[in-house]
Amino acid sequence: MKNNIFMSLYKDYAEQIDTGALRPGSKLPSENELAEAYQISRETVRKGLNLLAQNGYINKVKGKGSFVLDTGRLKFPISGLVSYKELSERLGKKSRTLVYATERVPAGGDIAKELRIEANQPVWKVIRSREIDGERIILDIDYLLAEIIPNLTKDIAADSIYQYLEQELLLKISYAEKVISVERATNMDHQYMDLKDDTHVVVVRGYVHLEDTTLFQYTESRHRLDKFQFVDFARRISRVEA
Amino acid sequence: MKNNIFMSLYKDYAEQIDTGALRPGSKLPSENELAEAYQISRETVRKGLNLLAQNGYINKVKGKGSFVLDTGRLKFPISGLVSYKELSERLGKKSRTLVYATERVPAGGDIAKELRIEANQPVWKVIRSREIDGERIILDIDYLLAEIIPNLTKDIAADSIYQYLEQELLLKISYAEKVISVERATNMDHQYMDLKDDTHVVVVRGYVHLEDTTLFQYTESRHRLDKFQFVDFARRISRVEA
């Protein structure tokens, strides 16, 4: 049970903007007014507002104020570290997860290299495809360190692995590196996805770390070309003279 | 001339990590020690360290300290709002920009819609391809509001438009939305890129805004499939009970 004040403020406004209660272009109360209204200090208000700005909810302009951005125009950002379950819940699409494998195996050479472990160390190998509107358009292949995750079931894989890790095992997922590229479709792609006559797929490789920087998961998320979209929100870091 | 203290601290450590002077895994001085060393308050130290953490340089662990992450293993992050010139400088690749057009034209219907302006309003249309190791692998098509950018030359387009906008026109570039997808290659793609027999290209659409939220630039960055790579660093937002 956390009770960060600035997180409450963040959530208040994120929700108001998500639901459309606050229209794009409208002006937020000033930082001083918010500090007064929430009965908190201005620096705490600023933490909440900065989080909103980082996530593309608002734009802050010196001397003028903070303004709601048009978030609805673009689809939801897939950037960031969000699980498929969390994402599909936000999108409200009817989707289904098909679990083809949830097995504990010794890591092969390729996987050991990606996870930076010794070959033959035990890992969980999970193969799932995501079906949306009746078509299997994503193939997720996950490898998780068995040393850290003692048990894993098909049921967990069908629901949400992250939820299990965070809420049951109390693991602290911290950060991930992702690499997106386009590659030739493999036999496995054709087997587990409805690919039609595509020759290529989009591959999103993910390297997920715990708080202590342990690399505990390597993921290949393979997407059908015509259904792939990645949305990114980027702020320009103020350039200062070198 | 800015002199943010926390930015100096950020740059000090970013450079040390970039150059390898600080090895991955090594521990930074504690926040109190840094505050003492820089003769600044701890909150200011924290701003600098948080920026390092956001950009994937370090990992902060409560009760333990801040640790340098392994940034070199993955190529440079292309995420964020960075111009091609800034990027190629960091990569140190021999690359060349070919400018095919820098012209002021009335916006066509499609472009007007992307830029959310009236049709036929004047825009700058810039067509450039990026040649790396002798192959043209990126085609950039930019549309910029002529209302905001009165003048634009081939020389500027060959160098860096962003540099011109920020340093000459003193425009404040604030944020951008980017959408990555894969689409069929057009005739133009074949004309301005060395595509071989590819049927598709990766398209990165960018919508760039000024500080006052004006949408002033729409960009299509079209990449050859086999040369495209997008690297993203993501931190998991701490989940709090709803």
Next chain:
DNA sequence: GAGTGGTCTAGACCACGAA
């Protein structure tokens, strides 16, 4: 218990925008 990072406060001064 000592040291770490996470949060929060109540002030202060500044640069910028608008009236």
Next chain:
DNA sequence: TCGTGGTCTAGACCACTCG
């Protein structure tokens, strides 16, 4: 000039890690 957000300070208490 006045209100805005940007930066900074010097403290405080907390939760966490580790010896």
